Structure formats: structure tokens, C-alpha cells
Amino acid sequence: MFRSYLRLTLFALGLLLGVQVPGFVDDYAKRVEAHRLEAEQGLEGFRVTAKRFFAGDLQALVAHYRASKDEVMRSDAQSLSALVERDQWLEREWQAMQGSWYAQVWHLATAADDQLLGETYAAYRYQVLLAPEAIAWAIACALLLAWLVEGTLVLLGLALGVGRSRKVQQRHWR
Template sequence: MSVIYRYFLILAACTSLLVGIQIPSFVDQYEKRLDAHFIEAQNNLRGYREIADKYHGGSIEALITKHEQSADPTFREEAKPIKNIYQRYLRFSDQKRSLESELVGKAAFIVMHGDEELINETYSNYSFTIPLTRLAVLSGFFTAALVVLVIELLRLLLSLFRFTGRSPRRAWNSL
């Protein structure tokens, strides 16, 4: 193993350790941002919910439909912002339910199904920290181990393909 490769591996491990330590903090900041937007949408919807409770059996959808079908253009136009607020409320509500799990599940959900608006906001306003909590350290070590393992597997595969002139056993033994 060359000196340059060893230093590259150490650098990759250290970098991935620091990135891995950030995962719990990013998830936490994403959840806090989600909570703030959810509360805002809930508050914006409150008055319309009261009207829906009073006149439409609690159905916001019925209230929106009533506005959309109104002869008055003002009420028809009002349906759009009500619908937007309601859809935003539902979107954030679904996100909150989906994040009711452990860190790995939360991180996987954010990566695969996270709200793009919230991810961008969290990333652009993210405050980097080096929390030395048990969860952050484990996350960092797991990320570092995973990155080093992937690098080693790639090195092994490249070495096997490089030694195509030799037998696979000799190529393997020369590693």
C-alpha cells in the first residue's frame, strides 16, 4: 500500500467522520424547521377550519369547493390561497408523521422523501456543530467505516481487473 493511498484513506476517513457527526444535527435542524412551518400553516388555516367546522361539517375540502364554485369572483380567487395553505398543512403533517422513527429512519426519509423546500432551507441556514453526543459519534464512526469499506472494495475490484493477465488467485494474493 503506497503512502499516498494511506494518506488518502486517512483523509477520507476523517472527512466522512466529520460529515457523519453532522447527520444528527442536520436531522434535528430539519425537524425544527418542519415544526415551525407546520405551526405556521396550522395557524394560517385556523380561521378557515373554524368556518369549515361551522358550515361544512369540518371539511376544508368542502369549503374550498364552495369557494371554487361561487358566482362571486372574489370567493373563487380566494379558493386558491386556502387550497395552498391546506395543501401545505397536509404536506408538513405527512412529513411529521414520517419522521416518527429513529435517526437512521429519519435520515433515510429525508434523503429519499424529504421536502425539497425544507432541505434547501435547512442546508442554506445550517449551523455546523461538532456535537459529541453518543449518537453523533456513532453516526460519524459508521459513516467513516462505510466510506473506508467502499474505498477498499473499489480498490480490490480495480486491482482484480488490473491483473487480468494473471490468474485471479495470483492477483488476489498480490494485494
């Protein structure tokens, strides 16, 4: 009886963990988009200048700043270059989060930015979504967790000889 309740508890825990996956993925994607929009807004004035003088090429504007005889302009070239690189990186991150659900989860698991993950986790509030993908994640995680824990306990019990009858133990030790 205890074993049945343990299974149910593990299954419920797996459900609660699995239902969080789509919400966390969505929060991460929203955070990436917010940072991307902020980076674009920060570059807007530079984009206008690049469009006017360099056919829209921000890298050409950075090169112009670097080649300037004015020390202030050369100093600003480094700042502008960092802004442009961050904007490009956020665009790539945003594109990665536009794919299918499994591509998004894979990206989060393998290539997501640690800082953005930390921000997302710090601001994340546990939620129970009743969307089809959340239900699918919940059931998959519940089954996987229950199967892994029970399988581990059964293997551990077999290794320690728990659950064998005396006759079986005596037969193997003769």
C-alpha cells in the first residue's frame, strides 16, 4: 500500500514539475524579446545615422568612429560596437526561440544564455497552465520520474537481496 502511495506521489510531483516547462520556456522567450526590443531602441539613433551616411551599415559607422581623429569618437566606437554585437546576439537568441517547442526546449537546455536564464528563474512564478503542451509535458515528466525512481529502487532492492524469499536465497548460496 505504501508503495502505491509513493508511486502516486512521484507521479503527482512529476506532473507538477512537467507542467512548469512550457511556462518557463515562454517566460524566457518573452525576456529575450524584451531585451531585443530594448537593444533595438538603444540603437535607433545610430541606425538613422548609418542609414543616412553608410547605407544602413552599422559596422561601417563603427569603423568610421574608430578611424576618427577625435578621441571621444574613438572611445564611443567601442561602446557602439558592444551595442551592435549585443543587438545581433539578441536577434539570434530571439530567432532560436521562434522555432518549434522541442527546438526551444533544446535551446534552453544546451545553448541558452546563463544571465538570461538566471533572470528568468529569479522572476519566474510557478504556474499551472492547462494548455495542451503543458499537459503533455506534465504527463511525460510524471511517467519518466515515476519510472526512473521505481526502477532505481527495484534495482537497488535486487542488488541488496530485498524481496527474495528464503528458499530462493538458499538455492543461490548452495
